[in-house]
Amino acid sequence: MADAGGGTSASEPAPARPGLERFVYDDAIVRMFAIATIVWGLVATLAGLVLALQLVMPALNLGIPYTTFGRLRPLHTNAAIFAFAGNAIFAAIYYSTQRLCKARMFSDLLSRLHFWGWQLIIVSAALTLPLGITQSKEYAELEWPIDLAIAVVWVGFFGVNFFGTLIKRRERHMYVALWFYIATIVTVAILHVFNNLWIPVGVTHWFRTGEMPSSELLFKSYPVYAGVQDAFMQWWYGHNAVAFFLTTPFLGLMYYFLPKAANRPVFSYRLSIVHFWSLVFIYIWAGPHHLHYTALPAWASSLGMLFSLMLWMPSWGGGINGLLTLRGAWHKVTTDPVLKFFVVGITFYMMATFEGPMLSIKTVNALSHYTDWTIAHVHSGAMGWNGFMTFGMLYWLAPKLFQTELWSKKLANAHFWTGTIAILLYIIPIYTAGITQGLMWRAFDATGQLAFPDFVETVTQLMPFYWMRAAGGLLFILGFLMLALNFYMTWANRPKQYEEAEQWAPALASTPIDDGPSPRSRLRANTEFGHKGDVFFQAHWHRRWERLPLRFTVWVVIAVGVASLFEIVPLFVIRSNVPSIASVQPYTPLELYGRDIYIAEGCYNCHSQMIRPILAETKRYGQYSMPGEFIYDRPFQWGSRRIGPDLARVGGKQSHLWHLLHFENPSELVPQSIMPPYPWLLEREINFEEIESRVRVMAMLGVPYGEAVVRAPEMAREQARQIARELVEQGGPDGMERKQVIALIAYLQRLGTDINRDAPENGEPGSEGAP
Amino acid sequence: MRLSDVVSGSGLAFWAEAGLVIFFVVFVAVTIRALRQPRESARRHASLPLEDTWREETR
Numbered sequence: 158m159a160d161a162g163g164g165t166s167a168s169e170p171a172p173a174r175p176g177l178e179r180f181v182y183d184d185a186i187v188r189m190f191a192i193a194t195i196v197w198g199l200v201a202t203l204a205g206l207v208l209a210l211q212l213v214m215p216a217l218n219l220g221i222p223y224t225t226f227g228r229l230r231p232l233h234t235n236a237a238i239f240a241f242a243g244n245a246i247f248a249a250i251y252y253s254t255q256r257l258c259k260a261r262m263f264s265d266l267l268s269r270l271h272f273w274g275w276q277l278i279i280v281s282a283a284l285t286l287p288l289g290i291t292q293s294k295e296y297a298e299l300e301w302p303i304d305l306a307i308a309v310v311w312v313g314f315f316g317v318n319f320f321g322t323l324i325k326r327r328e329r330h331m332y333v334a335l336w337f338y339i340a341t342i343v344t345v346a347i348l349h350v351f352n353n354l355w356i357p358v359g360v361t362h363w364f365r366t367g368e369m370p371s372s373e374l375l376f377k378s379y380p381v382y383a384g385v386q387d388a389f390m391q392w393w394y395g396h397n398a399v400a401f402f403l404t405t406p407f408l409g410l411m412y413y414f415l416p417k418a419a420n421r422p423v424f425s426y427r428l429s430i431v432h433f434w435s436l437v438f439i440y441i442w443a444g445p446h447h448l449h450y451t452a453l454p455a456w457a458s459s460l461g462m463l464f465s466l467m468l469w470m471p472s473w474g475g476g477i478n479g480l481l482t483l484r485g486a487w488h489k490v491t492t493d494p495v496l497k498f499f500v501v502g503i504t505f506y507m508m509a510t511f512e513g514p515m516l517s518i519k520t521v522n523a524l525s526h527y528t529d530w531t532i533a534h535v536h537s538g539a540m541g542w543n544g545f546m547t548f549g550m551l552y553w554l555a556p557k558l559f560q561t562e563l564w565s566k567k568l569a570n571a572h573f574w575t576g577t578i579a580i581l582l583y584i585i586p587i588y589t590a591g592i593t594q595g596l597m598w599r600a601f602d603a604t605g606q607l608a609f610p611d612f613v614e615t616v617t618q619l620m621p622f623y624w625m626r627a628a629g630g631l632l633f634i635l636g637f638l639m640l641a642l643n644f645y646m647t648w649a650n651r652p653k654q655y656e657e658a659e660q661w662a663p664a665l666a667s668t669p670i671d672d673g674p675s676p677r678s679r680l681r682a683n684t685e686f687g688h689k690g691d692v693f694f695q696a697h698w699h700r701r702w703e704r705l706p707l708r709f710t711v712w713v714v715i716a717v718g719v720a721s722l723f724e725i726v727p728l729f730v731i732r733s734n735v736p737s738i739a740s741v742q743p744y745t746p747l748e749l750y751g752r753d754i755y756i757a758e759g760c761y762n763c764h765s766q767m768i769r770p771i772l773a774e775t776k777r778y779g780q781y782s783m784p785g786e787f788i789y790d791r792p793f794q795w796g797s798r799r800i801g802p803d804l805a806r807v808g809g810k811q812s813h814l815w816h817l818l819h820f821e822n823p824s825e826l827v828p829q830s831i832m833p834p835y836p837w838l839l840e841r842e843i844n845f846e847e848i849e850s851r852v853r854v855m856a857m858l859g860v861p862y863g864e865a866v867v868r869a870p871e872m873a874r875e876q877a878r879q880i881a882r883e884l885v886e887q888g889g890p891d892g893m894e895r896k897q898v899i900a901l902i903a904y905l906q907r908l909g910t911d912i913n914r915d916a917p918e919n920g921e922p923g924s925e926g927a928p
Numbered sequence: 929m930r931l932s933d934v935v936s937g938s939g940l941a942f943w944a945e946a947g948l949v950i951f952f953v954v955f956v957a958v959t960i961r962a963l964r965q966p967r968e969s970a971r972r973h974a975s976l977p978l979e980d981t982w983r984e985e986t987r
Contacts, residue, residue: 177982253977257977259982273957327982328973328982330973330976332973333973334977414977416975416978420978422971422974422975422978423974423977424973425970425974427962427963427970428962431959435955438951460947463948467951476931610939660981661982664984689984720947723950
């Protein structure tokens with residue numbers, strides 16, 4: 158193998174070398190992950206293209222429930238993050254870890270279980286999300302059985318295999334790329350577990366009744382958090398999923414593959430140490446910037462903003478460290494497509510990490526939040542940083558993995574230029590669309606009224622930008638196809654049998670520890686404390702950590718844990734202080750069922766339920782949202798984007814009939830609407846009997862349902878009959894009382910209305926028997 | 929009354945300052961460690977990705 162240096166073929170018997178151990182790298186697993194990266198990357202980008210086109214041609218879901226924007230968008234985001242980027246980082250980690258540790262992976266079996274387990278999770282996601290099986294938490298939509306599988310595969314297979322390899326390594330120093338991988342593995346595990354604490358409704362139903370629940374109920378769960386806490390946990394997770402799934406492993410990739418491709422060591426190893434600790438420590442604090450001007454406490458929001466701004470330092474330090482690695486090798490960039498991808502990828506990293514903190518500044522966020530600006534920001538990071546770093550790595554790996562020349566360097570260069578133009582064609586119109594949207598929402602005329610009171614006016618303005626974005630997406634896929642072809646043709650030219658180069662290295666125990674002598678205090682006249690301080694600041698301890706994986710990991714966990722606890726604990730401590738609104742009551746059983754339909758249809762992908770205390774918003778939507786209004790919201794539905802208007806106070810604004818006709822065909826009522834029709838809601842029936850199980854789980858979580866726990870089906874039927882009667886009185890169709898649309902109408906008509914009701918006599922929110 | 933008002937009155941504002949202090953201490957310690965690393969050791973660590981195969985002379 159060309160890259161194997163002095164290795165000899167493993168197929169030939171080699172004479173034993175005293176004091177050295179023989180081993181062979183497992184490149185088959187890297188090949189598997191690399192191929193999966195390309196396959197799932199194409200799926201993710203194709204899904205993205207379909208979604209982009211649906212925004213300009215809403216009928217493109219072809220009237221099929223499984224292909225609406227609300228159901229496909231999570232499929233696109235999950236495929237891009239966990240399938241494309243996920244497989245890419247696994248390929249990078251499996252290739253580089255073995256070489257940095259001078260050891261084969263700890264267990265071939267665990268490597269294969271990891272690979273196939275992860276692909277199974279991706280397939281499960283691709284099947285369940287279009288079916289409306291979702292938790293509705295962004296990037297954490299997957300329901301509880303898949304969550305369990307993720308925990309097993311990530312920790313049990315991947316984590317054990319990785320740390321096992323560190324333990325049996327033959328290189329004493331753990332290179333900085335390995336630190337980034339450690340941070341990724343432990344932090345993603347923590348984030349995943351704490352954001353996915355739920356009670357499965359179907360399982361409780363089965364235990365209680367002994368009957369198998371419907372598939373709809375089987376996969377349904379309610380989170381243990383509600384309202385403000387749920388939002389906070391979700392965005393602690395959401396932000397750090399970006400940090401520890403899309404940033405730290407890719408920085409590890411950069412620190413390994415960029416020096417390889419440039420054949421230069423990293424510019425400054427010292428800077429990489431500061432980069433690592435600063436990034437790991439600061440990133441975890443920044444999550445609340447996703448919730449500015451919401452019902453989140455102001456202190457948490459400000460803290461998130463401050464730490465986001467501090468992120469400029471390590472992010473740019475790391476980016477500069479990457480680019481300066483090319484000192485003396487810039488001439489190679491003009492000819493080598495791998496370096497071209499890396500240079501542009503790092504540049505996009507620096508641009509995205511400049512923009513992210515900027516968007517966290519409250520005044521900027523007031524304009525950008527809920528608009529397409531965020532979408533442009535995300536895509537410049539995903540396509541530019543994650544995409545281009547992955548492409549660079551794959552082009553560098555292809556000849557090594559397939560032990561032959563890259564099929565076409567020209568095609569790789571063509572991919573580079575196509576991809577670069579595609580990203581610009583995608584993000585520039587969407588930046589423009591986002592800023593246009595934000596400015597139109599807040600524009601007032603000379604009389605002090607909203608200049609664009611009809612929300613749909615702000616949507617139609619964006620159509621030209623949406624078309625350009627779709628063109629950019631299409632071009633990006635064309636580039637991706639060039640990579641797929643190049644990779645396939647390189648594979649086709651592989652030798653009949655792969656050479657497995659034999660490696661030799663001494664066992665770790667036999668190599669000397671080169672930490673140098675233990676430091677002594679250099680102070681003459683001082684206290685014992687002073688001597689200890691002087692020894693501490695000589696930082697000999699850190700050099701020891703760098704070769705002790707367990708201790709290093711513990712400190713990473715402490716860095717992440719301390720920051721998380723400092724943010725999360727106060728919010729949970731004040732739980733009892735969330736101002737109670739006496740008139741806020743739990744959803745009725747029928748409204749709860751309707752809410753679950755709202756979640757399954759993915760309405761949160763286009764509609765927020767959070768009116769910010771900003772004049773333009775209160776003017777358009779009504780009284781700003783208050784934390785006490787969400788105490789029964791499991792999960793919260795604040796959303797992060799407004800393709801359609803906010804729905805926090807939609808209750809009572811339209812008749813039942815308007816809602817029914819709007820679901821049947823939105824463009825009949827609002828000709829310019831880009832919302833797809835939902836005719837199946839008028840046909841599918843409510844499963845009244847299973848509503849009780851939903852109510853019971855809510856009651857287990859502390860929602861004061863009173864007698865509704867045992868009377869749920871009966872109460873739901875009663876309310877459905879009432880709404881169906883009113884529908885007929887408004888001129889609507891007869892016989893709708895069993896249809897799902899009635900439950901959804903019940904939910905929508907309730908939204909935001911509690912603050913205008915009279916409080917129950919005892920003045921407590923959610924008093925007994927309230928619904 | 930808004931939630932932010934309640935929290936402002938609950939005396940938790942110092943958590944933000946405490947967070948900054950913790951970060952500052954960690955940052956200073958790590959920077960000192962990085963700057964004190966011997967040049968030769970930093971050079972060898974930085975070149976680890978370039979050595980897929982173990983070489984005796986680098987020990």
